[in-house]
Amino acid sequence: xxxxxxLLQFPSTGTLLGALLLxxxxxxxxxxxxxxKKGKEPPGPKLMPLVGNLLTLDLTRPFDTFFELSKTYxxxxxxxxxxxxxxxxxxxxxxKEALVNHAEEFGDRDIALSG
Numbered sequence: 001x002x003x004x005x006x007l008l009q010f011p012s013t014g015t016l017l018g019a020l021l022l023x024x025x026x027x028x029x030x031x032x033x034x035x036x037k038k039g040k041e042p043p044g045p046k047l048m049p050l051v052g053n054l055l056t057l058d059l060t061r062p063f064d065t066f067f068e069l070s071k072t073y074x075x076x077x078x079x080x081x082x083x084x085x086x087x088x089x090x091x092x093x094x095x096k097e098a099l100v101n102h103a104e105e106f107g108d109r110d111i112a113l114s115g
Contacts, residue, residue: 042087044078045069052080066090 011019028049047053057065057079066088069077075094078087087109089095098106 042076042078043073044080045073047080050083052082052084054081057081 045053045056048055066079067090069079069088070090075090076087076098078085080086089098
C-alpha cells in the first residue's frame with residue numbers, strides 16, 4: 001500500500017526534469033534516424049530537431065545559403081524550415097523538368113514569396 005501512496009504523490013521537480021530530459025533525448029534519437037530516409041527523398045544537410053535547418057541558414061539572405069548548399073547537393077535538395085520540409089530546385093532545367101514532367105508531385109506545393 002505504501003508503494004501505491006508514493007506513486008500517487010506529486011513527483012518532485014528533479015523527477016519531472018529527469019523524465020522530461022529522458023523524453024527529449026528519446027525524441028532526438030528517434031527524429032534523427034527518420035530525418036534522412038533512404039528512397040525518393042532528395043539529399044540535404046543534417047537537421048536539428050524542432051528547428052530543422054534554420055540555424056544553418058542566413059535568414060537575411062537565404063538564397064545565398066541555398067546557392068552554397070547547391071554546390072554540395074546539386075540541383076535538387078531538401079531543407080527543413082522548422083518542421084516543414086522544403087524542396088529547393090536550382091536552375092532553369094531542373095525547375096522546368098519538375099513542373100512539366102513531374103507536375104503531380106510538385107502540383108500541391110506551397111509557393112514561397114520573397115519580400
